[in-house]
Every structure is written in structure tokens, then in C-alpha cells.
Amino acid sequence: MYAIIVYDVGVERVSKICSFLRCFLSWVQNSVFEGELTESQLMRIKEGIKEIIDKNNDSVRIYIMRSKDVFKMELIGIEKADTGPFI
Amino acid sequence: MLLSQALFTGTQVNYYIVCPTKLWLFTHQLSMEASSEYVEIGKFIHEKSYSRERKDVIIDEKIGIDFIRDGDKLIICEIKKSKRIEKAHRYQLYYYLYYLRKIKGIENVEGRILYPTQREIEVIEFNEEISREIEKIMEEIRKIISLDEPPKPSRKSYCKKCAYFEFCWV
Amino acid sequence: MKKNFYILRNGKLIRKGNTIYFIYEKSEEKVFSAEIDGEEMEVETEDISDKQEYEKRVLPIEQISSLFIYGRVSLTSGVISFLSKNNIPVHFFGYYGNYESTLMPKEMLLSGEMHIKQAMHYISQDKRVFIAKRFVEGSAQNILRNLEYYQREGKDLQEEISYITNASFSIENCKDVSQLLALEGAIRSKYYSSFNKILKSFEFDERTRQPPENPLNAMISFGNSLLYATVIKQIYHTQLDQTISFLHEPSERRFSLALDISEIFKPLLVDRIIFKLVNKDIIGEDHFVKELNSCLLNNKGKEIFLREYDEKLQTTIKHRDLGRNVSYERLIYLECLKLCKHFLGIKDYKPFVIWW
Numbered sequence: 104m105y106a107i108i109v110y111d112v113g114v115e116r117v118s119k120i121c122s123f124l125r126c127f128l129s130w131v132q133n134s135v136f137e138g139e140l141t142e143s144q145l146m147r148i149k150e151g152i153k154e155i156i157d158k159n160n161d162s163v164r165i166y167i168m169r170s171k172d173v174f175k176m177e178l179i180g181i182e183k184a185d186t187g188p189f190i
Numbered sequence: 191m192l193l194s195q196a197l198f199t200g201t202q203v204n205y206y207i208v209c210p211t212k213l214w215l216f217t218h219q220l221s222m223e224a225s226s227e228y229v230e231i232g233k234f235i236h237e238k239s240y241s242r243e244r245k246d247v248i249i250d251e252k253i254g255i256d257f258i259r260d261g262d263k264l265i266i267c268e269i270k271k272s273k274r275i276e277k278a279h280r281y282q283l284y285y286y287l288y289y290l291r292k293i294k295g296i297e298n299v300e301g302r303i304l305y306p307t308q309r310e311i312e313v314i315e316f317n318e319e320i321s322r323e324i325e326k327i328m329e330e331i332r333k334i335i336s337l338d339e340p341p342k343p344s345r346k347s348y349c350k351k352c353a354y355f356e357f358c359w360v
Numbered sequence: 361m362k363k364n365f366y367i368l369r370n371g372k373l374i375r376k377g378n379t380i381y382f383i384y385e386k387s388e389e390k391v392f393s394a395e396i397d398g399e400e401m402e403v404e405t406e407d408i409s410d411k412q413e414y415e416k417r418v419l420p421i422e423q424i425s426s427l428f429i430y431g432r433v434s435l436t437s438g439v440i441s442f443l444s445k446n447n448i449p450v451h452f453f454g455y456y457g458n459y460e461s462t463l464m465p466k467e468m469l470l471s472g473e474m475h476i477k478q479a480m481h482y483i484s485q486d487k488r489v490f491i492a493k494r495f496v497e498g499s500a501q502n503i504l505r506n507l508e509y510y511q512r513e514g515k516d517l518q519e520e521i522s523y524i525t526n527a528s529f530s531i532e533n534c535k536d537v538s539q540l541l542a543l544e545g546a547i548r549s550k551y552y553s554s555f556n557k558i559l560k561s562f563e564f565d566e567r568t569r570q571p572p573e574n575p576l577n578a579m580i581s582f583g584n585s586l587l588y589a590t591v592i593k594q595i596y597h598t599q600l601d602q603t604i605s606f607l608h609e610p611s612e613r614r615f616s617l618a619l620d621i622s623e624i625f626k627p628l629l630v631d632r633i634i635f636k637l638v639n640k641d642i643i644g645e646d647h648f649v650k651e652l653n654s655c656l657l658n659n660k661g662k663e664i665f666l667r668e669y670d671e672k673l674q675t676t677i678k679h680r681d682l683g684r685n686v687s688y689e690r691l692i693y694l695e696c697l698k699l700c701k702h703f704l705g706i707k708d709y710k711p712f713v714i715w716w
Contacts, residue, residue: 122377127422139361143230144422150238188365188670189663190382190417219471220599220700339705350684357701359682360694 105171106145108136112161119155129186139171197252198331203285206331207278212354213331214340226353232271239269239306253289264299269306274348279303280314281327287316288324362425366666368659372434375442379421386415424448426593430457430662449596451589456571456656457582462592471599477703478604491702491709492537492607496544498624498711500528503551505714506627510558520554540607559638571654576634578648578655579665583630584622586669591618594692598700621695624711629688633668677716
């Protein structure tokens, strides 16, 4: 599956959630991560997020799609990060 | 029955019910589990549920129980993902109960299978008929694992979710 | 799904947070040209990942299947143990794109029984020759698939096809491994000589290695090294012993079983890429560096090849026996499983032959 994760969390938790998500997905721009995931990885991500955030104040949205092919992304402006496998 | 003969793992009993081919391969250190997504999910559920309990109690180096609750009765608990191969889970616990009662002499013990994702609990009772069945199964396991080659696999509905699927059918 | 990452730049890998960062100098060109004795980036103890003059790329640890390193890269000991813990092999390649080594994770699947049975198939002359024959057969059949494809496309390859078809009939008559190796060599050189008819540019001339002397040889060597590393990784996921081989001598390389298995997959995973890159004008003279007596892909050329290769590995095909889609990379793993089954006496080994 393909997932897009968007978060809006308290300042003191921003870097925590960001470095947690870096283990699983690619950073595409501020507060947005994307990438291919397996079911077990998604389970671990959800569990990890729950441990980090303050459930009464923070908000994390996970968009889950069967694959990258089911949606179209249009970019306006610049690409903030390179996510390809050739470095 | 002699103590030394009783020592199989619960997983072996489970695999005997699931598939003799899997039992043979697993016993001969031919595991495929590292790359299976289903195994990963199972591991995650095992780690994350009942996190307050003291997990993975090992008895006599062979019997690994997910966790044990001690009260007026000893309750041994196994955490499982789905009821797809319910019968195998049940026999795994029957075997633990057999071992604790017949070999360790602990009478006041009961088993439970916990399905955290379905929020279901199954209570496992033990009786003499099951005891005889377990002894028969142990005899069968001994026969299967001492074969020179693994038994030919037979196609079952749950083959597709098994870590050995490719090995058996390629 | 995990994927391979390919590092062409010079820089260093560090562990930060719970993942891996690749740090490189901003001033460097996107595609850096490595020199034989180029300086490595200094391994500093301080964290340079946030400094102005460096660029960083975060590699999500959970997404990495393996790393292929073509640049000059320093690794900290923290990174080495972290990659090992996460079961990620790192393959290193030299100046010519030649395979140098693999940093293998410490966890391994081991089975004493498999080890002994694999060795028994090597020790027995008959058993060894049986398996060696299968490798030559698989290689010849897949070569024929490629030639037949271009024959249908209108190239006149009848002579090569009948030569290789006849040669493959005589595989069974070979008495020992040296005869098989000679036959395999003859098939390959006939096949390579057909490249001039298949390809619309570049001359083949003859096969040259270490160093390759012209662009075609450069691509063949580059691709074969890449495939060799890919096969090593797949063998690693089984209980097979990397060093016990059948067609090649076990002493030939560190991981000689990978040499055997590679033979079967070269036509699908290396040669077809070369045909496509050349015939579709994706790669040309300006993607090579020519030196006195050698020729190699420059970094732009390497990136083009790697991109094509990575896509190829991920291409899927419906497997007839399994009834599910498998990637070309997975086909190599399945080949390893078939060898396991052969050693255990479950099913005689039949090599993979392109069936589509």
C-alpha cells in the first residue's frame, strides 16, 4: 500500500514525530511523509505515533491507498526533497 | 512416558496440526519466516498486546508460553492473530496443559487463547481423552520428523498465507 | 515494499535518530566522477548533517532492501552495526563498476542438514555434473529466447540459433564439468558474436574483462557485477552455502554459487537491458569514458543502467506454479529454493527458463 502522513502537533513534539517517521517513509515537505508500506509497517507506525503525540491536542492524518497508481499528484512550485533510489 | 520423550515445542505440535511438511522443515532448521509479512504481523500483535504481562515464559528450555496468570488457578495464555487455524492453536495449548499436568504434576491449570484483534477469548479445558490424543500426536510427530525427506505437501486453503508457500509449490 | 538504494556520489553514511543519513558535499556535481585513488571524505566524529556546506539524504531504514555503493563512501561503525541489525547487506563496487565486496549482516539462516546435503551434491561427481548441466541448460535456453525474439523482429540470427540449439543438445553428452564449461563458453561467444546483428550501434569485437575495452564490454561487465551482487543477496535469504558451487569451482570466488546462478539470469536481467539501452538510443558514446586501454560507463551512464536494472528487478510476472505475481528479483530467490529442494531430495532441479 501507499501512505501519505500529514501531521499537526505541538512544537515540542515536532522533531520527535519527524525523526520517527524518517525510519519508515520519505520526507516530502514540512509535516508530510510519503511512501510504500506493508501492513505490519503501518501497524507499527500507528502504534509509534500514538506513543508520541498528545491525543488531546495533536492531529495526524494517514491517507492510505492501494498503490501509488490510484492517485495523481500535481506539484506547484518546487520539489522540496529527492526521494528516488539513485543518490 | 519418559520425561525425555515428551519434549517437543508447542510450535511443533501446532505445525503438526497445520501441516506435516511445515513440521518437518521447521524441525530441520529450514525456516523461511524471515521474509514473511504474515509472520511480521503476528510478531507485532504478540509484542503489543497484553504489554503489562510478563511475556514469554520458558519451561524446561522447550515449552515457551506467551504469558502465565497466577491466581487460585494457573492460567496459561497464548496470543494469536486470527482463528483461521484455530484447531492448531487449541492443540498447542492442550500440549502445554498435558506437559504441566502429566510431567510437572500441576493439576490446577487452565488454558486460554487470546485473539486481541477480534477481542475474543477461548477457554481450553483438559481431560483424559485429550491426554491420550496428545500422546498419539507426539508419537506421530516423532515419526514425521525422523523421515529422511519432508512429507509431500498437500494444498490447503491457508497455504497462500504460509511462509513456506513458495518453497512447497515452486 | 523494501527497495534497493544506489549511491553514486562520494560522501559518508552515518546513523542518526533511528535511521541512516547519507551526507555529501553540496559543491559536488549531482553525478560525481570517482577517481581510482580519490580521497575519501574524512570521517568526523562531530555531527555534520546540519552544516551548510553539506547536503543530506535520509534513507528510511525500514525501506532499505540493500545498498549498492559506487561512489567513495565512508561508513561509521555505528552505521555498520545498525545495517547489520536490520539485515541490510551493502554491496561495494570498484572504479570499473566491478564487484568488490559485500558487507553481510551477521544474522544468517543456517541448517546443518542443508549444508551437508549441498556438499554431498558437490562431492559426488555425478550429482555435481547433473546440477552443472542444469545451469548450462538454463543459460542456453534463455539465450535462445533472446535470439528468437530478435529473429521474429526481422534480424537474421538463424545461424546462431541453430548453433546454440545444437550445442544445447550436446549438454547431456558432457562427461565432466570442464567439458561443460567449454561448451558454455562456446555458446556464450557465439551469442556475443550475434550482438553486432542485434544492436544498431556499437561494435562487439571480442569479450574483454578487467578492464573492458569497449562500450559493450563495459556494459556487460557492469551488468554482470550488479547481477552477481543481487544473486548473493537472494542466496543469503536461504540456508544455501554461498561458497559451494557446481559449474564454477568453489575456489573461483568468495561467493561462487552466485556465479552459477547468475548464468541463468544474465540473458533476462543484463543482456536485455543492453539491447534496449542501445537500440532505443538511451545510451550513447557520451556515456562512456575511454582511457588508454579501457572503457567504462561514466556516472551518468551508470545511473541510466542502474535505473533500467532496478526497474527490471521490480517487473512482475504471473508465476504458473505459484499462481501469483512475482518480481524478476523474486525469481532468483525461487531459483535458490528450487536448489534447496533438489539438495533435500524433494524435487529434481529444473532451471528457470523465460516462459513468457
